[in-house]
Amino acid sequence: MENSHCQKKKIMLLSLPMKTIRAFIAITLPQSIQHQLAEIRDTLQKEMEETTVRWVNPANIHLTLKFLGEIPEKDVTNIILKLSGEIRLHPEFQLNIQGIGAFPSVQQPRVIWAGLQEADALMRLQRSIESKMKELGYDTEERPFSAHVTIGRVKQHVTHQQIVNCGIVVARQDIGGLDGFIVESVELYRSELTRGAPIYTRLHTYRLKPRF
Ligand code: ATP
Numbered sequence: 582m583e584n585s586h587c588q589k590k591k592i593m594l595l596s597l598p599m600k601t602i603r604a605f606i607a608i609t610l611p612q613s614i615q616h617q618l619a620e621i622r623d624t625l626q627k628e629m630e631e632t633t634v635r636w637v638n639p640a641n642i643h644l645t646l647k648f649l650g651e652i653p654e655k656d657v658t659n660i661i662l663k664l665s666g667e668i669r670l671h672p673e674f675q676l677n678i679q680g681i682g683a684f685p686s687v688q689q690p691r692v693i694w695a696g697l698q699e700a701d702a703l704m705r706l707q708r709s710i711e712s713k714m715k716e717l718g719y720d721t722e723e724r725p726f727s728a729h730v731t732i733g734r735v736k737q738h739v740t741h742q743q744i745v746n747c748g749i750v751v752a753r754q755d756i757g758g759l760d761g762f763i764v765e766s767v768e769l770y771r772s773e774l775t776r777g778a779p780i781y782t783r784l785h786t787y788r789l790k791p792r793f
């Protein structure tokens with residue numbers, strides 16, 4: 582009797598859907614940089630039809646190092662623990678945002694981004710996160726890492742002319758370099774997609790190795 586009750590409970594537990602969350606690992610930009618990017622967005626916006634691009638809220642602009650997708654909620658503690666050991670081996674480093682462009686190309690813009698000056702330290706950090714996550718059983722990103730911060734996305738229902746014009750505006754924009762900043766930490770975020778802007782919640786801050 583007892584046994585069959587336990588058995589039943591076990592089966593019920595096993596068949597419960599696993600709770601997952603959508604998550605990613607990113608570098609959060611300082612507010613001053615978010616403001617500078619918002620000014621660039623304003624300049625671009627003025628030169629194209631208002632309905633062309635869905636701009637990212639400046640507070641949400643970040644540099645994704647690893648998109649995890651849906652992960653079991655119960656894995657979060659382990660990811661925090663294992664990645665902490667890895668990330669704190671990396672010394673803080675300087676990042677410089679420079680130039681804007683579009684994916685897949687300025688001829689056919691879908692994602693509008695601000696680029697980053699080449700930084701070996703950034704590449705090392707990204708690779709080490711990627712390989713640690715692989716050890717934890719997560720798929721490795723097939724596409725090569727392309728460091729960028731997304732500032733806008735071309736909307737779904739736009740005319741061909743709007744797309745062409747958007748690309749022209751992006752291509753001729755010379756934003757120069759923004760202020761450099763020191764990356765002191767990396768964040769694990771939860772992302773909840775909504776009808777409007779996604780909601781990002783910080784789950785953990787991984788401190789890099791302090792320089793001083
Ligand atoms: P939305 O999907 O509503 O436009 P978002 O892309 O900002 O919002 P998410 O889709 O949760 O929010 O993505 C979080 C971060 O991960 C973003 O920086 C996004 O560019 C990046 N990302 C999303 N999907 C992938 C993917 N398949 N590969 C690499 N990076 C991704």
Ligand code: MG
Nearest residue numbers: 734772774779
């Ligand atoms: Mg997305």
